[in-house]
Amino acid sequence: MARTLSYMKAINEALAQEMDRDPSVVVFGEDVAGGAGTSQPMDAWGGVFGLTKGLWEKFPDRVLDTPISESAIMGAAAGAAVSGLRPVAELMFIDFLGVCFDQIFNQAAKFRYMFGGKTRTPMVVRTCYGAGAGAAAQHSQTLYNIFTNIPGLKVVVPSSPYDAKGLLTAAIRDDDPVIFCEHKALYGVRGEVPTELYEVPLGQANVVREGTDVTVVALGQMVPRAQRAAEALQGEGVGVEVVDPRTTSPLDEATILASVTRTGRCVVVDEGYPRCGMGTDLVSLVATRGPRLRAPIGLVTPPHTPVPFAHVLEEAYLPGPDEIAAAVRTTLEPVDA
Structure with a gap:
């Protein structure tokens, strides 16, 4: 129950x-x-x-x-x-x-x-x-x-x-x-x-939302923000699939790559720093082991700065649904041959 x-x-x-x-x-x-x-x-x-x-x-x-x-x-x-x-x-x-x-x-x-x-x-x-x-x-x-x-x-x-x-x-x-x-x-x-005890297996990603046009891989607080971006984009006729790895080690590479193979496009959203972070690791995974994509992979992270204390600056620091939606739209733009 x-x-x-x-x-x-x-x-x-x-x-x-x-x-x-x-x-x-x-x-x-x-x-x-x-x-x-x-x-x-x-x-x-x-x-x-x-x-x-x-x-x-x-x-x-x-x-x-x-x-x-x-x-x-x-x-x-x-x-x-x-x-x-x-x-x-x-x-x-x-x-x-x-x-x-x-x-x-x-x-x-x-x-x-x-x-x-x-x-x-x-x-x-x-x-x-x-x-x-x-x-x-x-x-x-x-x-x-x-x-x-x-x-x-x-x-x-x-x-x-x-x-x-x-x-x-x-x-x-x-x-x-x-x-x-x-x-x-x-x-x-x-x-x-x-109410009862249950386990969610380590190393098993969750497809939070299904879509056909773009895969968004997100972690932690970025998952609900990616979901809000996907809801906004649905009104524009864009189907966003949101994948939550849930564990970074072990990492469910198969689910991520299967999703990207279905959609042909990918945006990674990570709250960590942009240099040598989990976001860059996921981008590397898709680029080196995924299919040939229809567009370059998008990466959405905060800037490479300490987290600000002031509320307005902290909100500006964090990636939000608008930034995620913008990155998704970029992957949908025509790519020059």
Whole structure:
């Protein structure tokens, strides 16, 4: 049975249901309990966005506050994972990856390889990313491409409440380290979510909208923006197919290339930086392994600048439906022979 739930509540529900199902699942990070169990219960916020609120009351021995040390959090998660637990560790903002990157890419990502496949590292790193919430340059970056670059890591980028719950369930059950990237501007978005536990398989893209003229590949917050662009273009007689990869590693190349083969045109939309980003990687995939296209591939990204703090500048920084629609129209223009 499905009902309407927010993106944030869907993640909270996945955590609660998996912790109830599997006693080896533990949650820890900065303020994930937030003072719960002390003389000041009103301080139990459940993390910076209140996302883990309510979990401590259900699982008081398995929701653990940590010191303000990202290196300690990720190191502890890696150690717990190879010791038989399934930790879900919170990296409060993806921007803080520089503080603890060694523990993730040089340790957790390498364990299975370094030990000849004899060990598992069932570790999930939940982190939030993205612009649009007025969080300024140090708390608004889109950096999932950095994790995607590392062999041994799986990277998840859900764009809807349904996917958020199903993908997190799959991530917790996975035996490899998974970086679970939550867009903070999507936390309040609502959608239909089943009450029961379910998995959305990692590495399986979603054709969000079918179309015949142009394929738009988008991630995270860019998916609903691409859908709005597609709705506008439908009024002009243009059929846009929107593909959401859902995970950047593993990447469902087959679904993306099959869509581009059907439409013959492609636009990639990525909130990450334009240089060496996920957008450029997807463009490379289509250019090198896709069919001969009817038009050059379009790429829509923010400018190569830090994320502005001022609301007007932040809105100008982010690709919107108008920019996506303009890129689609460009692919429809006649190409000189």
